[in-house]
Amino acid sequence: MSKRSGTARVLIVLTYAVFLLLLIIPLMQVVLSAMEHGVSSVLASLTRPEALHAMKMTLSVVVVVTLLNTMFGIFMAITIVRGNWIGRSLRRWLNSIIDLPYAVSPVIGGFMIVLMLGPNTVVGTLLADAGIPIVYAFPGMVLATLFVTFPLMVREVVPVLQEIGTQQEEAASMLGAYQWTTFWRVTWPSIRWGVLYGVVLTVARSLGEFGAVLVVSGNIMNKTQTMTTLVYQDVDNFNIASANSLALVLAAGSIALLLFMEWAKKRKGVHGDAH
């Protein structure tokens, strides 16, 4: 017994060490080096016009992507689990294709968008002539981030839908409720916590997305630059202090999301027991 607890103790210490080395120390480093020249220098580098623009850009991408991904994600999840209007084999195929973005490198994802909708392609030219440039513009960045975040919402909602089954929905239809009413009054209350997790994950992922956006946006300062690509450029220019300040903001955002998620889980626990 004492021997086993000895091994256990070593493993616990090791876990803490890894945790410290990989998470806490780098985070401390970011905070410390950002603060090296004082709070005023942090503020100064954050209020640079390109930094402000990058923050605005990132925020816009996050908001638009989260909205779209929530809608399409829920719809896709319902199609996969309940979609009797398409064949079973097609649904199974859809279910596996959903995970593609997990397997494909985001850079490749962005590159595919450039290949399909870039300025040298027919579709890209047509859209650009119509006043909707895709690549090296905001729509392309949204598309790239959507590609990367798409599985997150679907994967949260599918298991919940499978678990609740169809009987409650059938009961609603026997009581006279049509699809839309049934969704809002019966299905939605059951899946909303899953959707909330999906939203949190989507926000976190789109906040930090780098590769796909870099390829698609072209990283044009004050035009298509996001916070992550600006950090990349600052590091490239040896402007470490500025990079650190932006990184600090991104890290703060992530931690806030994490705390929100924890709170949500606790709320759900209380709620889940009560229902």
Next chain:
Amino acid sequence: MHIEVRDLNKWFGDYHAVRQMNFSIETGQLIGLLGPSGGGKTSVLRMLAGLEQPDGGEIIFHGRVMNQVPPQERGIGFVFQHYALFKHMTVFDNVAFGLTIKKWPKDRIRTRVMELLELTGLAGTEKRYPHQLSGGQRQRVAFARALAPEPQLLLLDEPFAAIDAKIRKELRTWLKSLIERVGITSIFVTHDQDEAIEVADEIMIIQQGQLEQKGTPWDIYKSPETPFVAEFIGESTILDHVASLKGFETAAAWTESKALIRPEYIEVGKIGELPLKSACERGVVKALHFRGSEWLVEVTVADLPLKTYRPLEREVLKIGEEVDVLVHRVYMFSDEDHWVQENALKEDPMPIHI
């Protein structure tokens, strides 16, 4: 509601779940769909509800073909096997759901819900959530919810399957009296024959997607129309040759037929205890099982294993004891035909008319 079903068929892939089914149900009746699991009972119920589309045939309510009418418009109350209560809603909101869909005014909804909760013995639970209720209470909520919009037909899918045995019996009686009071045409699915016999006005026996027999529980018990029904209802033993039994010698003429004997067709007694001595066989007691209200006696008569009951008031038999066995009748069946054969020796050969 008068229900008529013609040539109903349903396939699930290659599986023929419901085959050419025909029946009609009169207004106000309480019908039990009885049969082994996987026999297609639930499919029939779901097609009546509109939750499943038939692949052939017609469903007619009051002379109107309902096949294309969506479940929302059929005016049917449905009680699901696991109740399917809305988990995030209180008892009140569950029962009120159908009424809010129909856009009833608030005060009318309140009156109706309270009336139903009173009727189902749930008064005082309206603010609780389904998970705070017992199994029996949940079942009653499901029942009240289905009845709230005043449906013309009530369908119940294995309504008591998820409830423990003691409460199930209470609920059965309660359900039967409640349905009688409300006066609504009802169909319930069950695989429990006791339940069907006790609750239903009429039973429909369904096996492998086919309707074997429809009739009152007594009719089905007394004159089963197919060997399956005979075997499914009540306890029974199947014998290949009964011609060796006294009084059934004529059975030898039908070599292809088999015989089915129920315990209640047979009497057993100590030597000399039974009347009609000439019709009695000698047998040996093989086993005795105490059944709470009677003994189940296994006897062998000329190598034929038979089962019968013996009342508790009679003297207790012993294993290995020689006894008199009187077989009143057997149910004979072959591939083509089936009939009930009475013991020939029971008829007094020289009746004396006074």
